[in-house]
Amino acid sequence: MERIRKSHGSHFLLKKAARTLSLNEWYTEYSDERISKIFHEMRWPETQGAPCCPHCNETECVVPVPKRALLYRCKKCERMFSLTSGTFLHGNKLPLRKLFAALLLLADAVKGMSASQFSRQVGVQYKTAFVLMHKIRASLLVENSQTLLDGNVQIDGVYLDTKERKPNEHKAAREQAARLKAAREAGAQEAQAVQNDEEPEWKPTPRCILVARQVSGERGKGGVKTVIGFAPCENGVDVDAFVAKHIATGATVTSDEHRAYAMLIAHYDLKRVNHSERYSGADGENINQAESYFSRFRRMQIGQNHFFGKHLLAYAAESAWRDDNRRHSNEENSQALLGLLFKQNGDGLWRGFWKRYLRKGNGVTLPAVTGDSTLASAA
Ligand SMILES: [Zn+2]
Numbered sequence: 039m040e041r042i043r044k045s046h047g048s049h050f051l052l053k054k055a056a057r058t059l060s061l062n063e064w065y066t067e068y069s070d071e072r073i074s075k076i077f078h079e080m081r082w083p084e085t086q087g088a089p090c091c092p093h094c095n096e097t098e099c100v101v102p103v104p105k106r107a108l109l110y111r112c113k114k115c116e117r118m119f120s121l122t123s124g125t126f127l128h129g130n131k132l133p134l135r136k137l138f139a140a141l142l143l144l145a146d147a148v149k150g151m152s153a154s155q156f157s158r159q160v161g162v163q164y165k166t167a168f169v170l171m172h173k174i175r176a177s178l179l180v181e182n183s184q185t186l187l188d189g190n191v192q193i194d195g196v197y198l199d200t201k202e203r204k205p206n207e208h209k210a211a212r213e214q215a216a217r218l219k220a221a222r223e224a225g226a227q228e229a230q231a232v233q234n235d236e237e238p239e240w241k242p243t244p245r246c247i248l249v250a251r252q253v254s255g256e257r258g259k260g261g262v263k264t265v266i267g268f269a270p271c272e273n274g275v276d277v278d279a280f281v282a283k284h285i286a287t288g289a290t291v292t293s294d295e296h297r298a299y300a301m302l303i304a305h306y307d308l309k310r311v312n313h314s315e316r317y318s319g320a321d322g323e324n325i326n327q328a329e330s331y332f333s334r335f336r337r338m339q340i341g342q343n344h345f346f347g348k349h350l351l352a353y354a355a356e357s358a359w360r361d362d363n364r365r366h367s368n369e370e371n372s373q374a375l376l377g378l379l380f381k382q383n384g385d386g387l388w389r390g391f392w393k394r395y396l397r398k399g400n401g402v403t404l405p406a407v408t409g410d411s412t413l414a415s416a417a
Pocket of ligand 1: 117
């Protein structure tokens, strides 16, 4: 996939190159056969879309199963498989046409999309939308966890969900005020006791997303590759583990003056920029591309998803992908998402999610994504 050059002048999203496929074109010009051909080519790119048996890697002896769409039988090993066997889309029941439109909508949403909006636009249940979007995020996270950066890298951390929400003026608050007033009239000690009882116990845990962005050497191109990791806060131990996994030794790393990044000087050409004085140092060193990632990520939270919960890292991976592919056309991006979904999903992440969720109780078996770009089991 060739990166589209941004010529001087207008923003990339204002150019014709950004809108290579519209919903209207999809509706009028894409037949079911054409969509099926695209899906097959993305699933089996090595054989130009010819079905290949996942059990014995045969293409010659594969025949379609009569009257069963997208199902194939291998005459060599006598086993059956489908277009989506073993991938993130395993067991998918949506028609390919609908799935294609869904991916196009997601590729167009530069700051992500809420599951409820997605469900309305695609015409599926909220549950279907939620799981499909999380399957996409899981595939992006797997991809992200295997990415290695080199050259010029900027590193920083962002904190999310750290502010305590102010209580509303509602019935409970009025009742609490009345109890406090009555206790004050009775005596100072009792009033203190009531006040202590009523103090909110919830203290938000600081949650930090570490980000490292490889920056293009060409002026105006910005960040080209982004990796993300989770840490309770910016600290030396987590930062060391994060950079050892994702940044090649010898790279030039720029950070702010936070002490967590001080030890990077052992393995990297480390540059620092003191944000209390200026945002760009004397030699032009800055972490503006890392900040740019945070900007998109925060807007994704404020405007679309609101609550990241235990899937914070998956949402961070989605934001990283959107930032890295911001100058690709929407057709390319929708097909790239499809290509990622067709990668192998051996753990069966998100498969049968609502069945487990309903059977085992609320919130017990959510496929959690925690730690430094690691995927916890969905079981
Ligand atoms: Zn076979």
